[in-house]
Amino acid sequence: MTSSPTRPPPTAADGRGTPWGALRRHRPFLLLCGEQAASSVGRQITALALALLAVTRLDAGPLGASALLALTYLPGAVLSPLAGVLADRARLRTLAVTLTSLQVVVVGSVPLAGALGSLRLPHLYAVAAVSGALTWTLSVALQAALPRVVRPEQLLTGNSALTGARTAGQIGGPALGGVLVGLAGASPALLAGSAAYAVEAVLLFALPASLNRPAVPTGDRRPRLAALREGFAVVRAEPVLRRQVLAGAGFNLGSGGADALFVVYASRELSLPAWQLGLVYAAFSVATVAGVLLAGRFGTSVELYRATRVCAVVAALAIFLVPAASLGPAFPALLAYQLLFGVTATVWAISMTTTQQLIAPQHLQGRVAGFAQAALLTTVPVGALSAGALAGRLGNVPVLTGAAATALLAAACFWLPHRAGTSVRPPAP
Template identity: 65%
Template sequence: MTTAPGKGTGTTTEAGTVPLWRHRPFVLLCGEQIASSLGRQITALALALLAVTGLGAGPFGAAALLALTYLPGALLSPLAGVLVDRVPLRGLLVVVTAAQALVVGSVPLADAAGQLTRPHLYGVAVVSGALTFTLSVGLQAALPRVVGPDGLLGANSALTAARTSGQIGGPALGGVLVGLVGPAPALFAGAAAYAVEALFVLALPAALNVRLKAAAMSPLESLRSGLAVVRAAPRLRRMVLSGTGLNLGSGAATALYVFYATRELDLPAWQLGATYAVYSAATVAGALLAGRFARTAGLWRATQVCGLAAGAAVFLIPAASLGAGFALLLAHQVAYGLTGTVWMVSMTTTQQLVTPKDMQGRVAGLVQAVLLTTVPLGALAGGALAAWLGNVPVLLGAAAIALLSAATLWAPTVADEPPAR
């Protein structure tokens, strides 16, 4: 395992300083992120289109699908964090990724047998969401063990680039597969990507299975200790609170996105897939810029600037109803993907730096739960209100909430204590 990385671009091992791209455990994490992103993008697009075009879901039904995907993360992430700090980490990651492949693969099998129903589809969304966010907490806890604190900013940027490079092909591939074979059979490709992800995780070092001190604590004590870390970091606390409002607005907009684009803007599947692909390309650019921008401006300033820009970008979605819908949705995905990625990398790095090594899972779980709580709320509220008021008024309100929440980052705050080592 690693001890301390060098200048954010390499990691120090027993053999000396090694660049991140030559450090085998980190390279495996990059491969896992590419496979995972392909699986998630294909699955998200196919499930949404299957609900809308195959099972006749309306605005609320489409929004409910997104909400059910995020709801397990909002409710179970703190418990996932406790679990991550108490059990062999590599073993947990292998089980989660393998289960994901089986769950997603159940949809095309049920469809082929003529037994696919909305409850099945929504059940897959719930279970898949729980597995996805458990994996997210586990990987956030694993990264500091792999690269050490000084390498976190560069490692988070590189992992984000790896993840989003997979997302570039995922939506386009998903759109092509849906067009060729239909949304249900396209999910076989999503399940295959998750199976490949499980192989990458299985190849991670056995040292990740070392039990930490949290194994001797009760679950309630573990949660309290994680909450104490968040309370003691003022800027992290501000980032989390602002992020909940940003997610509320963007969650409502995202829930309506497929329905709005296909039914109101009449975008064909290939154009819808292209907007997701452009978003992925923008996130790659954001990941490449995040490290340099955050080192130059500082983690806190990078979060402030990019949070505000991401909130403003949501207004481009309702603006698409005025004309040039495809072009404006592309512009939204570029702006939101670029600035939202820098915001995410900066906040994640701040979180990991202020968290002791043996508490990474608990803090990641608590932060993730708070951030995710408003996503299903925004999705359900957006879907319900859109069925009553229409898509555009709700999208305008969602954009206003996102922008105002991001603006709170500019309110005066005190600096965090020195990062924990």
């Protein structure tokens, strides 16, 4: 059984001592917020443009579009535990800058191939896979970096603020992507995504040099297999982590299937134009703001965990609005889905990340984050590929309905009884 990290005395209760009051003047944390906003813009534009390129220009069907999404997540599912070991041992600032700089090159290769007339589906698949590997490795690294930047009692506020920063990018990213696709085409629009990644690299480079001190000193390093086992032991030993990971993995199986079909379903079956599709994606980001504010109102992660039980079920129920869009006005139904899903999924995500960081020892932050992320991501490509294959035979609406039902069953795991004497509550910060 692992213990929670050592906590310094609580901060004072004045404007400077409150977690947010201190973080507003914390330069490294503000750099991370800027990085999250820039990264969000890059990811949103890239995801939308790649999907539209595959569907509208290269004639990808449901299975092809699902494969594109699956390849985005599959590297994270496979590589996240190893990324956790790397994050605990590497120079974090150098690692983060390198990963983001490679994103600029990878995403920028698509408009270059389009200009040369050599763009093909295999190229998009390769970009999705490599970009996914870079994205998820960076995600583990930054989760490990935050507890080294802020105090433990600031983690809840810090994760809420970082989610808000991502939302700022997500609000403009999809809408900007939709406008750029409509005006210049999907391939040139990716130049804007590549530029956003370049800004992210500059912000990461400005982080303090102290992050280049590895969490695990060279002399204390175990063989990689033993290091992996050490991180897995934390996830296995903590009831709250086990329950969150299991419920999240099942939920992602269903929501991954819905996400894989979303662009094909919305653009072909519902005939949504690109600008409406962009606004639908932006609605999720607007809803995330409400989720950030709601999560921040909970004083401790214990209360956040209680809210998670409700939010998980509501988020799953929201997915049923996607197939329901075929029964009436599609645009309002999809907007309602993104708004409801955005609020509830955000509270869930902030709760999971904060409790994970509070439970994991400092030198194991990367490995715990890596194993949790691997479990959550493994089911996404499975759900995406399964949904794509089934949609070709059964149609989009029945498969989307089944995906929503799968997510709901997984969310119900939070409500299952637990053994007497076993706590499923995270420690209070």
